[in-house]
Amino acid sequence: MRVLVLLPVSGGLFYLALRQVGWGYLLDSLREANYWLVGLALAVGLVSHIARAARWRELLLAAGLDASLYEVFYAVMFGYACNLLLPRAGEVARCARLAELKRFPLSETLGSVVSERLSDVVVFLLMTLMAVVVSFHYFGAFLWERIVAPFMARFQGSSLWLGLTLLVGAAALLTGLVWAIKRGIFGARLRQWCGRVARGLGRGMGTIIHLPRRGRFLLYTVLIWVCYWLMTYLVCLAYPATTALPISTSYLLLVVGTFGMMVPVQGGFGAFHLAIALWLEVEGIPRAEGLAYATLSHGAQTLLLVVVAVALMVREGMRGKRRTMPPLNETAYNVATPPQQS
Structure with missing residues (x-):
């Protein structure tokens, strides 16, 4: 249902960004890019994914999951x-x-991911605050006029009360459900299962507090976001319209693009493009050029994810087949065995 609902939202955002730009102009602009630099940006992006895996592994090891x-x-x-x-x-x-590969408790792995994502939220908030402080007149005004104010304008009057009513109703429903489970109204087995899941989530989320190697965790976190920044700057250098932008502007682009990726649509499709194009207009780059840059950056990242993920899944599928193949049987292949000597 979320796919069916959010896919039109993603398409609508992309149309909103593209409505004043022709496809022909967009494709012609993409042909002018330096794809050697784009390839280098993808290599940096791959390093960021490996660093993310290494950081998550630190949390798993702290939970006793090797x-x-x-x-x-x-x-x-x-x-x-x-x-x-x-x-x-x-x-x-x-x-x-x-959890399927290693027979890990799913609740503990989920708890570790919650801790990992919370650390990303903290880092992103600090980066946003730094961007506002460094470029208050431009970036601060952009956030307020293009993101915060339009969002608040949509949630005024009856819409605001409707949202608050739904929020309070959902909180009350969740509280009642937890109370009923604790009382055993739905059965003792469900209460025990929910208790195990809650304890597993708690242990997984607590790993970030009791990390034995916090230095590595912080190092991987810094490496992830530095790679994101460098990847953004390399794509800027690869596209003619953004080549002259300083590295500080690529930092602001990273922050704006992350806001676009936070919109709950498939892969940030449409939302990322619109956010990047709006900010590049502030930098004096026309909407068409900004959209071409966003398409180049987002398309390259998506291609990297798809290619690497498919390659790994194919490799795992082949390894799984080899593990499940029966041992070689000589009689099945009519292999003659030498006669036994007495």
């Missing part, structure tokens, strides 16, 4: 691929895939 870096990397890329189909499903999908 998996190789390859296995964790495979699960991360599998989750990214699922995000292209169903928004926000990738976090659950990568946990389920790793």
